[in-house]
Amino acid sequence: MGVRRRRRAGREIPWLDDEAGRLVRPYTVSNGRTRPTAHFDLLTMVMATGKRPVTCQGPDYTQVLGLCGGPVSVAEIAAHIRLPAVVTKVLLADLVDCGALAARAPVPVSACGAGPPNRTDRALLEAVLHGLRKRL
Incomplete structure (x- = not known):
């Protein structure tokens, strides 16, 4: 396995050890910041706009942009x-x-016309419970 390296300014820099994981601590990537400037839910959808960032450069930003083609x-x-x-x-x-990047917050279920908010389908929950009991 070993250490994977990235090239920067003509020299190789180790950034990931297959056994130990990242060699750079996660909060170093964000300069110690733990609060984003915008609200993101885990289900928020993001997509690249095609605009090349001037200020946000580095391997982590490049990797994120590479994932956001859709x-x-x-x-x-x-x-x-x-x-x-x-x-x-x-x-x-x-x-x-x-x-x-462009971001879009998830649409609440009640806004989709799927019924009253916070209403749980009891039959569905019972079917899930029945399925779980059969497996255990």
Whole structure:
């Protein structure tokens, strides 16, 4: 396995050890920031706008932009880049602020016309419970 390296300014820099994981701590990626400048839910969808970011540069920003060719959720991006959701949200907020990403909050179920809000389908829950009991 070993250490994977990235090239920067003509020299190789180790950034991931297959056994130990990231060699750079997650909160270093966000410069210690834990609060994004915009609100993101884990289901918020983001997509690249095609605009090249001037201020948001680096391997983590490049990796995030590479994942956003089509609509993708915050949770999915966090899983792909293997960073905590809060760090991912900071990176995404930076990219939205510089115009490289567009974000859309999830539509609440009640706004979709799917029925009254906070109403649970009892029959569905009972069917799920029955299925779980059969497996255990």
